[in-house]
Amino acid sequence: xxxxxxGSRSDGFTLLELLLAMAITTIVIVLIFGxxxxxxxxxxxxxxxxxxxxxxxxxxxxxxxxxxxxxxxxGWTKSGQPVAFEGKEGRLSFVSQMAxxxxxxxxxxxxxxxxxxxxxxxDLYVTEGPVTTLTEPLDVDAPDPNGRxxxxxxxxxxxxxxxxxxxxxxxxxxxxxxDPLVMQGWPVAVRILVVDRPMQGSLGVLIxxxxxxxx
Numbered sequence: 296x297x298x299x300x301x302g303s304r305s306d307g308f309t310l311l312e313l314l315l316a317m318a319i320t321t322i323v324i325v326l327i328f329g330x331x332x333x334x335x336x337x338x339x340x341x342x343x344x345x346x347x348x349x350x351x352x353x354x355x356x357x358x359x360x361x362x363x364x365x366x367x368x369x370g371w372t373k374s375g376q377p378v379a380f381e382g383k384e385g386r387l388s389f390v391s392q393m394a395x396x397x398x399x400x401x402x403x404x405x406x407x408x409x410x411x412x413x414x415x416x417x418d419l420y421v422t423e424g425p426v427t428t429l430t431e432p433l434d435v436d437a438p439d440p441n442g443r444x445x446x447x448x449x450x451x452x453x454x455x456x457x458x459x460x461x462x463x464x465x466x467x468x469x470x471x472x473x474d475p476l477v478m479q480g481w482p483v484a485v486r487i488l489v490v491d492r493p494m495q496g497s498l499g500v501l502i503x504x505x506x507x508x509x510x
Contacts, residue, residue, distance in 0.1 A: 350447075352498065355498065358408070358502075361395060363393075363505060364391045364393040367379050367390070371388055371434075372433065372435070373434065373476055378435065378476070379481070382457050383455070384455055384471040385410035386407070387407070387485070388435045391403070392404075404426060406422070407421070407423075408455070409422070415449040416451060417452055418449070418450070419445070419447040419448075421444050422444075450490065452488075454471075457469065457470050457473040457485055459478070459482060481504045482504055483504060484503045485504065
């Protein structure tokens with residue numbers, strides 16, 4: 296005698312088994328697409344970070360070129376005294392033979408880099424103006440007289456440091472301020488340090504000062 300119940304059970308799946316299989320398949324699909332989305336987001340974030348750091352490197356390269364063209368022409372004053380170079384941890388003023396945003400690469404311009412804090416982070420601005428069009432010298436502590444351009448935005452920190460020389464032990468002596476009324480001439484070098492994100496290493500350049508007399 297044949298057991299008809301056992302034979303009918305082997306002919307297919309029960310509703311419960313189908314529901315369990317569909318649930319397991321759905322979970323697997325969700326996990327696969329979740330991992331895919333995480334990978335896409337990580338890739339996009341990496342691309343943004345690479346592009347952001349490349350823009351920082353480009354800005355540092357332009358600043359290096361401009362400071363390589365530093366000269367002694369007039370254009371700044373401090374406490375009524377003519378100065379050619381003045382620097383603080385968040386500001387740098389000097390005169391250069393190279394302009395970045397005036398549509399020309401020749402002619403003497405006064406330059407000011409200023410670091411400011413915004414809602415997005417730390418921003419770096421540059422202000423330029425032709426020395427030949429000045430009606431009177433500019434005070435380094437006065438507000439920017441012309442429109443300014445943003446070189447960097449959303450940084451964690453941007454700082455300037457100035458090399459005064461070597462210590463008696465032969466180590467480099469860096470300072471956060473270069474006061475032209477106290478220190479004569481220019482620093483030996485300027486170091487610009489940029490931290491893009493917290494807990495990340497800094498990007499930076501070391502710029503030897505090769506000031507030239509303006510004829």
